[in-house]
Amino acid sequence: MIRRSFLACCSLSLLALGAAVSPAIADDVKFEKIVVGQTLGGLPIECNVYGDGKDVFWLIATIHGNEAAGTPLVAKFEEWLKANPKEIEGRKIVIMPVANPDGFADNVRFNRNGVDLNRNFPAGNWGEADVKPHGDTPLSEPESRVLMRVLCQYFPNRVVSIHQPLNCVDWDGPADKMAEAMAAKCKLPLNKLGSRPGSLGSFVGTTLGRPIITLELPVDAGMDEEVLWKEYGDALIAALQYKHEEPAKKK
Template identity: 45%
Template sequence: MTERSRETRESIAAIDISRSYRGKGLLFLLSAALLILGCRPRLLPLPLLPASVPPPGIESFIVGRSVEGRPIECVAAGEAGDVLLIIASIHGDETGGTPLVRHLIKVLEARRDLVRSRRVVVIPEANPDGVARRSRHNARGIDLNRNFDTPNWSPGRRAGEIPFSEPESRAIAMVIRTFRPDRIVSIHEPLGCIDYDGHGEAMAMGIAEYSDLPVRKLGGRPGSLGSYAGVDKGIPTITLELPPGASEVPSRVLWEAYGTLLLSAVRYPDPVRELEISGFFRNHPH
């Protein structure tokens, strides 16, 4: 499939997402049209939850709806410069990344200096139906991490009949096209390692210094985010594989184990210094 045809498919995906928001009118249609023209629109800011008011410096968006209509949330901190996209729970039975990134958002709210001349974009729960069902797959039984439009994609019961057949994978693609991340981190379980695709080796080695997880090249799977973003689009893409049982560990323990690693991804290639991560937990109970 040519690059032009892939971009056309992604543009169609953006239009499909905009149809979920007919009640929001022309603003979403305008965003979709700008995507088709190759521009970089700013997503329409919507509250994550009806009663939610984003704190200053933090923007909250709904970028799509799952098969069963659950919102797919996106949170952005910082305003300009280097962009990092972090995705959690693309597999609904690998949810350890969600409390990690939610706590990261709290840290970035309190420590605005960490995102000076940077932007961090977070999708805390990429597969909300799968999370609700405690299932790897979405509500239609599709593995979202096999549903991206890549040269190595092939149809199958878990990959979908066509690439981007699922609203959740289309929403992720729209976020990538809109924010144009310089790097991506996708959090999984349970292999206990740091994998990378594309030109991600240097970043993988850099952030590995802040944890006991080894760097291990697993190879891009057909239709995976790593193949789509890392190999096909050339965006350094890290798959952070938490160890077995991470989803059952209290969020405090997870943050103390892997919070510095996440912050090193935010600050990369700059080092992480004097962040007092454990102290932040003590001063900000949840």
């Protein structure tokens, strides 16, 4: 019911500008690299989509441009997927390596309008924010609208968004067990930080009731993909393999 209502409100379809099917990582594995939109500065926002199964996992990095350690970590995760195609069976894995390309290029948190994209979603708590960086209205920014279109298109069973620098595994929605599974595979402690007004976590976790993890790497995580993978790769694998049990439908 939540999905039906949500998709009915989602009038925008996924922008597949210049979409192209890349060479398959295995003969029987579907892989697409899709340009799903562009930033205010004209940079492409890309998704890499593996598989075509019903279990949908969405992995996002660098929605805050100066919290960039997630991008090389995600690159190593993709290498692992290509080396382990069995893990793609029955799944659709949607990976956004850089959600805020302008911010990444400028090494700043915000987009070119000075808006925090991770405070620009139409969560029920958006109105609790009274600061300009949240945007004048929910989804005022092209980058957050791109993220919303991806969410509409794939409606993932679970989401992981990689951030810095709070050094913990945070969660929203029914994701406490998933958070425990991830924390058990890395040195980051569990820490329920609370829902931020207009955040993707608030929207996906509280408004939509889907499990979402905010994986907060430490400030000094660095950009060495081998080090990042050694520290946090198993946590991402745990998130991929986690099976969220949907609540039983009332008869």
